[in-house]
Amino acid sequence: MVAETLRIATPYACAAVGGIWAERSGVIQIGLEAVLLTSAFTSVAVAATTGSAALGLLAGVASGALLSVLHAVLVERARVHAVISGIALNLLAYAGTRLLLRALFDSASNSPGIDGFRFGPTGADGASMLARFFLDPVTLAALAATALTPFVLARTRFGLRARAAGENPVAAASVGIDVSRVRIAALAVSGAICALGGVHLAFDQHRFESGMSSGRGFMALAAVVVSGWRAERAVAACVAFGALEALQIVLQDQANRSAGAELIQLLPYVATLVVLGFAAGRAAAPEGLGKHAED
Amino acid sequence: MRSLLPVALAVAGIVLLLNLISFAFGVAPLATLRAAAAGTWGTPYGIGQVLFKATPLVFTGLAFEVGFRAGLFNIGAEGQLALGSLAGGCVGAALPAGTPWILALPLCIGVAMGTAALVALVPGLMRARLGVHEIISTIMVNRIADGIVPFALVTLLGATSLRTADLVAGASLPKLERALPAFAGSAASVAFPLAIAVAFGVEALLRRTRAGREMRWTGQNAEACRAEGIDVPRRQVQAMLLSGALAGGAMTATVLGYKGYFELGLGTGAGFTGIAVALLGRGHPLGIVLAAVFFGTLQQAGLAINAHVPKEAMDVLTACAIVLVAVANRASRAVGSPAPDGGSAAVPPEPASVES
Numbered sequence: 001m002v003a004e005t006l007r008i009a010t011p012y013a014c015a016a017v018g019g020i021w022a023e024r025s026g027v028i029q030i031g032l033e034a035v036l037l038t039s040a041f042t043s044v045a046v047a048a049t050t051g052s053a054a055l056g057l058l059a060g061v062a063s064g065a066l067l068s069v070l071h072a073v074l075v076e077r078a079r080v081h082a083v084i085s086g087i088a089l090n091l092l093a094y095a096g097t098r099l100l101l102r103a104l105f106d107s108a109s110n111s112p113g114i115d116g117f118r119f120g121p122t123g124a125d126g127a128s129m130l131a132r133f134f135l136d137p138v139t140l141a142a143l144a145a146t147a148l149t150p151f152v153l154a155r156t157r158f159g160l161r162a163r164a165a166g167e168n169p170v171a172a173a174s175v176g177i178d179v180s181r182v183r184i185a186a187l188a189v190s191g192a193i194c195a196l197g198g199v200h201l202a203f204d205q206h207r208f209e210s211g212m213s214s215g216r217g218f219m220a221l222a223a224v225v226v227s228g229w230r231a232e233r234a235v236a237a238c239v240a241f242g243a244l245e246a247l248q249i250v251l252q253d254q255a256n257r258s259a260g261a262e263l264i265q266l267l268p269y270v271a272t273l274v275v276l277g278f279a280a281g282r283a284a285a286p287e288g289l290g291k292h293a294e295d
Numbered sequence: 296m297r298s299l300l301p302v303a304l305a306v307a308g309i310v311l312l313l314n315l316i317s318f319a320f321g322v323a324p325l326a327t328l329r330a331a332a333a334g335t336w337g338t339p340y341g342i343g344q345v346l347f348k349a350t351p352l353v354f355t356g357l358a359f360e361v362g363f364r365a366g367l368f369n370i371g372a373e374g375q376l377a378l379g380s381l382a383g384g385c386v387g388a389a390l391p392a393g394t395p396w397i398l399a400l401p402l403c404i405g406v407a408m409g410t411a412a413l414v415a416l417v418p419g420l421m422r423a424r425l426g427v428h429e430i431i432s433t434i435m436v437n438r439i440a441d442g443i444v445p446f447a448l449v450t451l452l453g454a455t456s457l458r459t460a461d462l463v464a465g466a467s468l469p470k471l472e473r474a475l476p477a478f479a480g481s482a483a484s485v486a487f488p489l490a491i492a493v494a495f496g497v498e499a500l501l502r503r504t505r506a507g508r509e510m511r512w513t514g515q516n517a518e519a520c521r522a523e524g525i526d527v528p529r530r531q532v533q534a535m536l537l538s539g540a541l542a543g544g545a546m547t548a549t550v551l552g553y554k555g556y557f558e559l560g561l562g563t564g565a566g567f568t569g570i571a572v573a574l575l576g577r578g579h580p581l582g583i584v585l586a587a588v589f590f591g592t593l594q595q596a597g598l599a600i601n602a603h604v605p606k607e608a609m610d611v612l613t614a615c616a617i618v619l620v621a622v623a624n625r626a627s628r629a630v631g632s633p634a635p636d637g638g639s640a641a642v643p644p645e646p647a648s649v650e651s
Contacts, residue, residue, distance in 0.1 A: 030434060080621040083368060083430055084574065087567050088617040095610030102605040103320060218438050225431055266442040269435040273417070276427045285428075 001246055003129035006139075007204065009242025011036065011197035011213075014142050015220030016227075016234040017149050018194025022068070023229055024153060025186035026166035026179075026288040030086035031071055033217030034093035035191050039064035039198030041097040044208035045104060047114045056114070057138060057199050064195020065188045067093070072187035076180040082290055090217075098210050111208040138203055142196045149193070149231045162186040165293075166286035173293035180293070194220075222272040229286060241268055301575060301623035302589075305616045309593070312612055313604075322603045334599020335592045341599070343471060343481025349584075349591030350483075350548035351376075351562055353490035355569025356576055356583045357497050358542035362429075363573060364501060365534030366514035371418060371433030372542035373566030374440030375411040379543030381444055383407025384550050384557025385452070387462035399465035404547060408540040414440065415539025416532070423528035429535070437566075445559055458558035468552040484552030490587075493544060494580035497537075510534045542566065571617040574624060590616075 015032045022029035042063035047056030067089065074085040098108070105111050117137055133139055153159040164172040165179045165186070173179050197216070202208050219241060220234075227233035248264060310328070317327035335341045355372045362369035387403040418432035448457050468485045472478040501507035513520050513530045520527050549562045568590050575590075576583030590613060597609030 028430065030430070074618060074622070078622045079625050080618060083370060084570065084617060084621050087370065087570060088614045088621075091567065091610060091617070092614035095607040095614065098607040099316070099605055099611055102607070215438060215441070218434060221431070222435060222438075263442065263446060266439050269438045269442075272435050273421070273432060276432060277421060277425055 001250065003133050004246040004249065005239065005242045006133055007129075007242075008245045009239045010139055010142055011201045011216050012220050012223065012238035012241050013146055013235045014197025014200065015194045015217050016223040016238050017146050017231055018068075018190040018192075018197070019220050019224040020149065020153075020227075020229060020231045020234055021162070021186050021190035021193065023224060023289060024166045024286055025162040025183045025190075026169055026286055026291065027072060027075055027183050027187060028082035028086065028290045029068075029071065029187070029190065030083060030221060031067075031089040031093075031217070032194055032220050033213050033215070034086075034089040035064045035067050035194040036198040036201065036213035036217050037093040037097050037211070038067050039195030040202035040212060041100065041111075041208050043199040044111050044114055044202045045100070047203075048105075048112060053115060053117050053203065054137075056203075057141075060199040060202070061192050061195045064198060065191040068187045068191020068194070069184055071191075072184040076183055076292075079292070094211060097208070101208070101210060109210050113207045114203070115206070117203060136200075136203075138196060138200045142193075142200060145193045145196060146231070146235055153231070158182075158185070163286075166288050169288045169291055169293040172288075219268055222268045225285075226268075226272050226275045237268075244268075300626075301577075301620045304623040305575070305589075305619045308619045309612045309616055312615055313608065316608045316611070317600075317604050320604050327600050327603045330600045330603055331596035335595045339475075339477035340479070340481045341595065343478035343483040344595045344598075345588060345591045346471070346487045347482040347484070347548065347553065347591075348594045349587040350487045350490050350552070351545035351565040352568055352572045352587035352590055353487075353494055353584055354541050354545035354548075355565045356572030356587055357494055357569075358538045358566075359570045359573040360576065360578065360583060361497060361501070361510075361541060362534055362538040364514045364578070365510040365531060366517060367419075367422065367531060367534055367538070368430050369415065369418070369433055369535060369538045369542075370430060370570060371415060371436050371566070372538075372545075372569050373563070374433070374437035375414045375539045375542040376545050376562050376566055377440045377444050378414050379407040379411030379539075380546040380550050380557045380562055381447060381459070382410035383543070383546050384459040384462065387466040387550070388460040388556065390463045390466065392463055394463050394465045396465040399463055400468070400551070403462070403466045403551060404544070407546045407550075408543040411543025412536045412540040415535045415542070419532045419535025419539075422535070423531040448559060456558075459556050461556050462550070466551060467555055468547060470552070482553045484548065486548040486552040489547060490544075491580075491584055493541070494584055497541070498580040500537075506530070506533060542569070568613060571613065571620065574617070575620045577624070 015036055018035065019029055019032050039060040043056040043060030046059035047053050071085050071089055074080045075082045101107055101111060153163060161172070161177050161182045164177060165182045169179045198213065201212060205212065220238065223234045223237040223241065226237050244264060244267065313327060313331070314324035317324045333341070335345050355376065358372045359369060383403045383406050386406045387399065390399055414436060417436055418429045421427040421432050422429045445457060448459070452459065471483040471485065471487065472481065501511055509520070509525050510530045510533065512525065513527050517527050545562060545565055550557050554561060572583060572586040572590055575586035593609050593613055597606035600606065600608070
């Protein structure tokens with residue numbers, strides 16, 4: 001159950017941390033879903049053609065970062081509204097991966113299987129599942145990124161600049177920070193971390209399926225908002241989502257698939273609305289979210 | 296003329312991209328283009344299909360437009376439409392068999408629009424009274440609607456095939472082929488002229504009524520409106536209600552004009568494409584109708600070329616068109632003077648702050 005929870009929570013957590021990076025630097029990012037899908041597809045496509053999971057991981061992360069940077073460039077340089085760009089990217093990723101699936105693998109729904117990483121014991125019991133989880137390079141990278149994010153945001157020069165750009169772009173620009181450039185860099189980090197989640201998703205299923213991110217990017221967005229834009233709390237929320245989903249799987253295994261199980265899936269979204277309603281008085285979002293330095 | 300730049304850019308970009316994609320699939324680009332043209336504007340049937348595809352987009356485009364004019368970013372048309380269609384479909388199926396159309400149609404449409412408006416009321420109230428930004432809340436409501444629709448169909452209605460029962464005969468909109476036999480076989484219905492009428496009606500409402508004018512002013516400068524004594528939260532809630540109702544109106548084309556019942560996934564995607572329609576339509580009713588026809592053409596062309604190139608190619612093109620239009624809108628606005636009345640939709644008025 002613990003291993004299952006962590007396994008399920010990893011893509012959520014990666015996407016949420018990616019979302020934190022984007023939004024703390026002041027760029028609204030509703031395209032996390034697109035990043036997850038694109039990176040999942042790229043990692044599988046590269047792993048399937050080269051036979052190397054490591055190359056797949058690298059390519060997946062690179063594609064996620066690239067897509068995220070595209071979003072940042074559209075928002076910062078071309079001044080497209082971030083929500084429009086995010087929606088367009090989500091559509092692009094969904095349709096684009098399906099198109100490429102047809103082009104590369106001649107299939108409408110899924111890619112051929114890939115191996116992914118296989119380390120550690122192979123048993124199906126809880127302990128060896130947990131061991132496999134902690135030996136998986138994708139998971140380790142995700143854990144590292146998650147653990148480092150609060151530190152980097154709070155203590156390093158780059159993190160401080162990103163937050164300055166997110167809190168008050170005008171002030172940041174006035175002390176000589178190139179807000180657009182900082183944001184584009186932050187979005188690259190955001191995309192790379194979020195992409196780890198996509199790669200994990202694909203390697204975990206050992207293949208790519210059309211639309212396999214199935215709303216995880218939005219769920220992560222919910223976690224970001226619920227956490228008040230703080231990485232540690234967002235990850236905790238994601239682990240809670242993971243536990244909820246693992247619980248559902250256990251319930252379904254017991255063959256009494258109740259109607260309630262379907263509605264439990266909606267809990268994170270309802271919780272987000274409730275938290276938003278109650279937290280409205282206190283400013284939780286970065287002040288400069290969606291604002292530009294000069295306008 | 297400046298307003299034609301985004302259109303020209305979008306069309307040019309799309310044709311170019313379609314060429315590239317068909318080239319990548321090893322099909323002669325010209326053959327794909329020809330198939331796309333023949334399947335859409337080449338035959339009366341194709342034209343009918345384009346109009347059918349365009350109809351929901353007129354409604355969802357208007358839905359975004361109304362919110363946008365009032366300074367609101369309603370990206371929840373997707374969920375509003377889904378729940379509205381579900382409610383309208385349920386009512387239509389539950390009516391006694393002999394209900395005359397004069398009763399059945401207004402009832403179905405009214406319930407659908409009312410439900411959709413109620414769905415929009417949640418983010419609307421949260422924005423107006425609590426200052427919660429509608430972008431996040433409408434996304435969350437969309438996701439909740441995504442979960443509720445299958446739950447309601449399976450668990451509450453006990454449907455086995457994820458659809459409602461057939462609507463009563465009186466609750467269906469006549470197809471256009473009854474008046475224009477050339478459209479025979481296409482799914483275009485009276486919903487299309489209805490959508491055009493609604494587009495102009497909404498514009499008149501925004502321009503000629505006090506409520507509409509105050510909504511637009513709120514969108515342009517909420518602070519000034521507050522100082523002038525306009526009840527800004529009230530106008531925001533009203534705009535959101537109207538926006539949601541319009542999104543729900545899209546079910547006239549899908550449920551009433553085409554299927555005759557509601558099924559899971561009917562109308563999906565119209566909510567998001569509606570945003571693109573509003574961006575391209577640029578604050579004019581005729582512009583919105585034409586933009587809807589444009590994106591409807593893309594959708595129908597996707598089906599027409601499916602034998603050559605997977606139809607997903609057209610969704611890729613739609614996504615690119617959204618970006619191209621947004622960029623071109625922005626560029627054309629930067630060059631000339633700002634369009635009157637927030638007509639340019641590339642840069643929406645930023646809300647004063649998240650926690651007003």
